[in-house]
Amino acid sequence: MSATARIVSGIILVFAIYCGTDPFKQGAISEFPEFEAVKVDMPDWSQVPAEKDVENLLQNSEIHFLNQVQGPESMAFDPLGRGPYTGVADGRILFWNGESWLPFAFTSNNRSDLCDPKPSPINYLKNEHICGRALGLRFDKKTGDLYIADAYLGLMKVGPEGGLATSLVTEAEGVPLRFTNDLDIDEEGNIYFTDSSNKYQRRNFMQLVFSADDSGRVLKYNPKTKETSVLLRNLQFPNGLSLSKDRSFFVLCEGAIGRLRKYWLKGEKAGTAEVMAILPGFPDNVRTNEKGDFWVAIHCRRSLYTYFCALHPKIRKLLLKLPIPAKIQYLIHIGGRLHGIIAKYSPEGNLLKILEDSSGKVVKAVSEVEEKDGKLWIGSVLMPFVAVYKL
Numbered sequence: 001m002s003a004t005a006r007i008v009s010g011i012i013l014v015f016a017i018y019c020g021t022d023p024f025k026q027g028a029i030s031e032f033p034e035f036e037a038v039k040v041d042m043p044d045w046s047q048v049p050a051e052k053d054v055e056n057l058l059q060n061s062e063i064h065f066l067n068q069v070q071g072p073e074s075m076a077f078d079p080l081g082r083g084p085y086t087g088v089a090d091g092r093i094l095f096w097n098g099e100s101w102l103p104f105a106f107t108s109n110n111r112s113d114l115c116d117p118k119p120s121p122i123n124y125l126k127n128e129h130i131c132g133r134a135l136g137l138r139f140d141k142k143t144g145d146l147y148i149a150d151a152y153l154g155l156m157k158v159g160p161e162g163g164l165a166t167s168l169v170t171e172a173e174g175v176p177l178r179f180t181n182d183l184d185i186d187e188e189g190n191i192y193f194t195d196s197s198n199k200y201q202r203r204n205f206m207q208l209v210f211s212a213d214d215s216g217r218v219l220k221y222n223p224k225t226k227e228t229s230v231l232l233r234n235l236q237f238p239n240g241l242s243l244s245k246d247r248s249f250f251v252l253c254e255g256a257i258g259r260l261r262k263y264w265l266k267g268e269k270a271g272t273a274e275v276m277a278i279l280p281g282f283p284d285n286v287r288t289n290e291k292g293d294f295w296v297a298i299h300c301r302r303s304l305y306t307y308f309c310a311l312h313p314k315i316r317k318l319l320l321k322l323p324i325p326a327k328i329q330y331l332i333h334i335g336g337r338l339h340g341i342i343a344k345y346s347p348e349g350n351l352l353k354i355l356e357d358s359s360g361k362v363v364k365a366v367s368e369v370e371e372k373d374g375k376l377w378i379g380s381v382l383m384p385f386v387a388v389y390k391l
């Protein structure tokens with residue numbers, strides 16, 4: 001062996017030992033000894049949509065309520081059209097009455113000064129399990145009840161007058177909900193909802209993203225029998241969920257693979273699921289508009305790097321053991337900077353429209369897009385405002 005070869009193999013050995021042991025505990029997964037990376041069965045790269053909004057139309061959005069709402073994830077309007085209502089980082093659900101934001105509801109019965117205002121949505125992560133964190137919100141159009149997917153407290157409900165929400169579901173098949181994320185309601189009052197993982201909680205969403213853990217589930221709660229059944233299991237980061245306009249199916253956002261799936265509720269295919277569309281990135285929530293099309297909030301675009309990492313869990317795990325903090329790994333994962341991208345799909349799964357802010361000048365890290373009266377209300381779990389885009 002030449003001297004150079006010996007030096008190189010020496011460096012590789014030291015590097016391998018370093019990665020294997022992470023002696024200074026700087027790696028993104030050093031606090032997760034059980035961390036396992038799971039393969040994502042990605043479609044061929046050519047199937048990942050390349051369509052772009054070259055005009056960056058999302059940059060024409062207006063910023064509303066700056067620093068009045070921290071991390072508004074989901075936007076909902078009540079049956080009288082009032083609102084929006086939104087769940088914020090301190091665990092409360094706020095209501096915009098047309099003039100100001102009023103506290104409307106909360107999910108935790110154990111709120112304390114730990115939940116008091118903090119400078120940024122990120123600062124609340126540590127106490128979210130105590131303060132609660134409302135994600136998906138939906139009103140039952142008939143009763144005016146608001147249903148809430150709380151990331152930590154499970155499926156909940158609060159009456160039209162607000163206040164403390166009551167718990168409906170905290171487990172299914174004996175397995176606790178660990179990261180309840182989104183929901184929708186059918187005419188009979190059945191609730192379809194997602195639990196993103198039973199290993200990682202929302203405050204460890206980066207580790208969930210890096211692992212592609214496949215313990216996510218889609219569940220159905222029947223309010224008459226109070227029973228919860230599992231419709232789909234072994235999902236990798238199931239996130240948003242929205243019923244179709246005709247209620248014959250719901251659309252599910254699969255976070256790790258970046259895909260829309262259709263789950264049939266009526267007709268001869270009832271009870272079966274099929275791929276609806278491959279997305280250009282990692283989806284969060286999906287909402288149906290009046291016409292019956294679906295607005296998909298996309299956290300960020302998929303890069304060749306994340307495509308490669310999805311297919312190679314062993315390499316992914318090795319990269320995560322490098323002494324690079326989770327924040328930087330996340331930044332690499334999202335392609336260097338927060339940006340904005342949303343897309344509209346037909347019920348058949350055709351891409352109808354794509355709107356972007358590729359430099360993240362105005363809109364970034366979108367969590368939900370709610371269309372109402374010719375406007376898109378754009379929430380983000382990471383931002384201190386709501387963006388409004390005029391169609």
Ligand SMILES: *[C@@H]1O[C@H](CO)[C@@H](O)[C@H](O)[C@H]1NC(C)=O
Nearest residue numbers: 109110111112113114129130
């Ligand atoms: C209630 O909150 C306190 C902190 O304010 C915490 O120590 C305690 O564990 C919480 N209790 C429950 C039941 O979550």
